[in-house]
Amino acid sequence: MAKGKVPTIFIDGEAGTTGLGIRQRLEAMPEVALRSIDPAHRKEPEAKRALMAEVDLVVLCLPDAASKESAAMAASLGADAPKLLDASTAHRVDPAWVYGVPELAPEQGQAIAGAPRVANPGCYPTGGILLLRPLVEAGLLPADYPITVNAVSGYSGGGKSMIEAYEGDGHPAYELYGLGLEHKHVPELQTYSKLSRRPIFVPSVGNFRQGMLVSVPLHLDLLHGSPTPFSLEQALSTYYANSDWVKVVPAGVDGKLEPEALNGTNVLELRVFGNASRGQAVLVARLDNLGKGASGAAVQNIGLMLGLQDAARAAA
Numbered sequence: 001m002a003k004g005k006v007p008t009i010f011i012d013g014e015a016g017t018t019g020l021g022i023r024q025r026l027e028a029m030p031e032v033a034l035r036s037i038d039p040a041h042r043k044e045p046e047a048k049r050a051l052m053a054e055v056d057l058v059v060l061c062l063p064d065a066a067s068k069e070s071a072a073m074a075a076s077l078g079a080d081a082p083k084l085l086d087a088s089t090a091h092r093v094d095p096a097w098v099y100g101v102p103e104l105a106p107e108q109g110q111a112i113a114g115a116p117r118v119a120n121p122g123c124y125p126t127g128g129i130l131l132l133r134p135l136v137e138a139g140l141l142p143a144d145y146p147i148t149v150n151a152v153s154g155y156s157g158g159g160k161s162m163i164e165a166y167e168g169d170g171h172p173a174y175e176l177y178g179l180g181l182e183h184k185h186v187p188e189l190q191t192y193s194k195l196s197r198r199p200i201f202v203p204s205v206g207n208f209r210q211g212m213l214v215s216v217p218l219h220l221d222l223l224h225g226s227p228t229p230f231s232l233e234q235a236l237s238t239y240y241a242n243s244d245w246v247k248v249v250p251a252g253v254d255g256k257l258e259p260e261a262l263n264g265t266n267v268l269e270l271r272v273f274g275n276a277s278r279g280q281a282v283l284v285a286r287l288d289n290l291g292k293g294a295s296g297a298a299v300q301n302i303g304l305m306l307g308l309q310d311a312a313r314a315a316a
């Protein structure tokens, strides 16, 4: 039962990159009403707490530490506590939160719909998990396979500070990072892909605003049943046959892929490039880091959490 005539939503962090993207999408959804704090007071705990008690759902679009504070504040409201959707990394492998990837498994959409607390996924893990999990579930990819996930993101993935750096002076054209092998996305990537061996994750950022490619090279003789690139593609196609947003696409013959084609959409494409005679394949996911990688995924989850899937599908 909504607290008002229509479900109300407060985006804590609506001035940031992800918050703004969610706000723009929800403004096209008359089935929900947005509530805000006067910008001069948007970081004040008392102002937040008062608004949280009035709304049905709070979306946290904050750095991790601030997300944890806001989540604790919402929980302290007891019977008045709103549902929470957290876009940060803070709760993604916390068992008290449901992981917000509806395509993860057949029951995941229902789990999100019934959950008081949902963790929106990371942009890179969304691509990696949706490539790997079906192959592990099908028994093709051993859980202890030594996986490496390579990825490139547009600079908006680093939020306001990275956008300012890249749109100002003195940024590199391209750089690898996370080379200390402790990137914040590794735990969710491993957990929800069902890998028993910690994957190596090599992210990079390029001098383009948004768009993302996530790729995973595989030696096919180390997989179970010696699958071909085509049989891996078929396994993915079967897994996502009923998905609105995840599309398995033939790899094509030119062996190339660029990262920006899905910008402004909530679509995620999966491809299996391969060379059967060499026994090698490269799985690739393409998505908009600000769409299916952040704000589009959040609107999909909001639709499930508020029972407004059709409206959210049009807005995501």
Ligand SMILES: NC(=O)C1=CN([C@@H]2O[C@H](COP(=O)(O)OP(=O)(O)OC[C@H]3O[C@@H](n4cnc5c(N)ncnc54)[C@H](OP(=O)(O)O)[C@@H]3O)[C@@H](O)[C@H]2O)C=CC1
Pocket: 012, 013, 014, 015, 016, 017, 018, 019, 042, 043, 044, 061, 062, 063, 064, 066, 087, 088, 089, 121, 122, 123, 156, 157, 158, 159, 160, 161, 289, 290, 293, 294
């Ligand atoms: N960018 C992306 O591609 C993705 C980001 N995310 C996640 O979303 C979260 C937000 O990231 P992003 O939008 O990129 O970051 P931004 O830096 O663009 O935005 C963060 C916003 O939070 C505000 N803020 C910080 N502390 C508080 C507080 N205590 N109360 C209220 N507002 C606060 C900041 O205020 P101020 O304007 O004053 O700095 C800023 O507007 C992160 O946890 C990130 O991991 C998730 C998926 C993808």
Ligand SMILES: CC(=O)N[C@@H](CCC(=O)OP(=O)(O)O)C(=O)O
Pocket: 087, 088, 089, 121, 122, 123, 124, 153, 154, 155, 156, 157, 158, 159, 162, 185, 203, 204, 205, 293
């Ligand atoms: C290019 C860049 O810096 N990307 C960010 C990932 C995006 C992010 O922080 O948000 P999510 O965790 O919710 O995906 C990073 O590697 O920290």
